[in-house]
Amino acid sequence: MRFVLASQSPARLGVLKAAGIEPVVRVSGVDEDAVIAGLPNASPEQVVTALAEAKARTVVGDLERVEDAVVVGCDSMLRFDGQLVGKPGTPEVAKARWLKMAGGEGTLLTGHAVLRVRHGVIADSAIAAEKTVVRFASPTVAEIDAYIATGEPLQVAGAFTLDSLGGWFVDGIDGDPSSVIGISLPLTRRLLSAIGVSVTDLWRSTK
Numbered sequence: 001m002r003f004v005l006a007s008q009s010p011a012r013l014g015v016l017k018a019a020g021i022e023p024v025v026r027v028s029g030v031d032e033d034a035v036i037a038g039l040p041n042a043s044p045e046q047v048v049t050a051l052a053e054a055k056a057r058t059v060v061g062d063l064e065r066v067e068d069a070v071v072v073g074c075d076s077m078l079r080f081d082g083q084l085v086g087k088p089g090t091p092e093v094a095k096a097r098w099l100k101m102a103g104g105e106g107t108l109l110t111g112h113a114v115l116r117v118r119h120g121v122i123a124d125s126a127i128a129a130e131k132t133v134v135r136f137a138s139p140t141v142a143e144i145d146a147y148i149a150t151g152e153p154l155q156v157a158g159a160f161t162l163d164s165l166g167g168w169f170v171d172g173i174d175g176d177p178s179s180v181i182g183i184s185l186p187l188t189r190r191l192l193s194a195i196g197v198s199v200t201d202l203w204r205s206t207k
């Protein structure tokens with residue numbers, strides 16, 4: 001069975017490979033702003049699951065010659081201070097966010113879409129969001145500036161990482177750590193089971 005990760009995220013790929021999966025990567029290139037614009041009254045969970053599903057569905061057409069595949073799409077955003085935010089985009093936005101985040105907490109939501117695809121046709125799907133509460137430390141302004149200068153915060157949802165430089169500034173989490181990094185292993189296991197796939201079988205499968 002082919003396992004297709006519809007994401008450019010090196011972190012998602014790393015989590016899956018460390019957990020015994022050898023995904024084929026197919027970047028969806030979905031216009032996330034366009035999807036969000038079409039969801040004016042959606043809840044945060046609805047936004048991240050809609051984005052995850054859009055990403056997964058986008059790559060299905062490439063699989064016409066594949067008899068049996070699983071396609072996984074994900075999307076991560078941070079709910080903080082009453083807002084749902086993705087990547088900061090600029091150093092200025094990253095700094096403004098960190099000045100607010102320091103000493104506080106937010107909820108990192110990751111939407112997951114798991115599709116069963118046979119010869120390019122979606123045979124089954126399972127979609128859900130995982131939530132992890134993140135308690136931020138209180139870095140100094142100089143530490144925030146140094147962190148932003150590395151460029152890392154600009155590449156990630158919520159302008160922080162758990163497993164890289166940002167880890168110095170996270171006091172703790174309540175919930176699934178893999179979901180914060182980009183893909184929840186326990187939730188993905190449950191979604192795979194819902195479409196008739198046992199994750200342990202995937203450990204032995206090749207690309």
Ligand SMILES: Nc1nc2c(ncn2[C@@H]2O[C@H](COP(=O)(O)OP(=O)(O)OP(=O)(O)O)[C@@H](O)[C@H]2O)c(=O)[nH]1
Pocket residue numbers: 006007008009010011012027028029055074075076077086087155156157160161162163164180181182
């Ligand atoms: N390493 C790491 N990456 C994180 C963390 N939190 C969020 N990210 C990354 O931030 C990015 C969130 O943006 P998304 O829009 O979900 O995904 P993307 O990177 O744009 O890639 P696509 O799935 O192709 O859209 C993902 O690459 C996540 O892996 C973290 O704690 N650690």
